[in-house]
Amino acid sequence: MIIDTHSHLFDEAFTGDVKDCIKRAKDVNVNKIILVGFSKETNELAISYSKEDSIFYPTAGLHPSEASLNYQDDLKYLEDFICKNKVYAIGECGLDYHWVSDNKEVQKALFKGQLDLALKYNLPVIVHMRDATLDTYEVMKPYSGKIRGVMHCYSGSLEMAKEFIKLGFYISLGGPVTFKNAKESKRVASSIPLDKLLVETDCPYLAPTPYRGSRNESSYVVRVVEEIACLRNMSVSDISNITTQNAINLFNLED
Numbered sequence: 001m002i003i004d005t006h007s008h009l010f011d012e013a014f015t016g017d018v019k020d021c022i023k024r025a026k027d028v029n030v031n032k033i034i035l036v037g038f039s040k041e042t043n044e045l046a047i048s049y050s051k052e053d054s055i056f057y058p059t060a061g062l063h064p065s066e067a068s069l070n071y072q073d074d075l076k077y078l079e080d081f082i083c084k085n086k087v088y089a090i091g092e093c094g095l096d097y098h099w100v101s102d103n104k105e106v107q108k109a110l111f112k113g114q115l116d117l118a119l120k121y122n123l124p125v126i127v128h129m130r131d132a133t134l135d136t137y138e139v140m141k142p143y144s145g146k147i148r149g150v151m152h153c154y155s156g157s158l159e160m161a162k163e164f165i166k167l168g169f170y171i172s173l174g175g176p177v178t179f180k181n182a183k184e185s186k187r188v189a190s191s192i193p194l195d196k197l198l199v200e201t202d203c204p205y206l207a208p209t210p211y212r213g214s215r216n217e218s219s220y221v222v223r224v225v226e227e228i229a230c231l232r233n234m235s236v237s238d239i240s241n242i243t244t245q246n247a248i249n250l251f252n253l254e255d
């Protein structure tokens, strides 16, 4: 079995095609999919899709692009939401300075509030980090050893990956590890401890080679597993089994 630990199959890119996407995933042994919410609307979608098909495990979070001065109300909404709905993680949440970097303090407050919820409700956290490595690390550091989670679609250095692992986090790799020029991601894939490694698609974004540039979907996570197996000189089934067990442990999934 393989688990896609980060998917947005509720995205409009999949309109009319979700059932076929699920079938194609199952055909290649992808039998569990973490369906990641990131806004009020998508948190609802993750829950409703998960009621339709048992392949899905929903999460709820507020992406840094949702950060506003209303963050305290938004955190209250999220707490209420996770109390009313079964979710397997908080997130995705984090810091993203790529598009907007004039609201860093609000982004940090929204992120920190979600780490507090993870602590209070004993849930893992899915962390989104873009162009904000050091600030993300600083916000997370006080929670070291107290919360667990994953650095999703990790694209940073091997050195920082090891630091996030020390905080109690897993490293999840997606399509970019298959790109020819992704030297650092390949280094991370070959070097981090196997018991800290997860795989994902982040679909519909970031399709792996040879689908780069087109719509990604959960079945393509197999390409990520194959690439890591090749880099580590291991079998595809070993990497599948190890990353699956890691995902089951982190998200407390039923077997």
Ligand SMILES: [Zn+2]
Binding pocket: 006, 008, 036, 092, 202
């Ligand atoms: Zn995502």
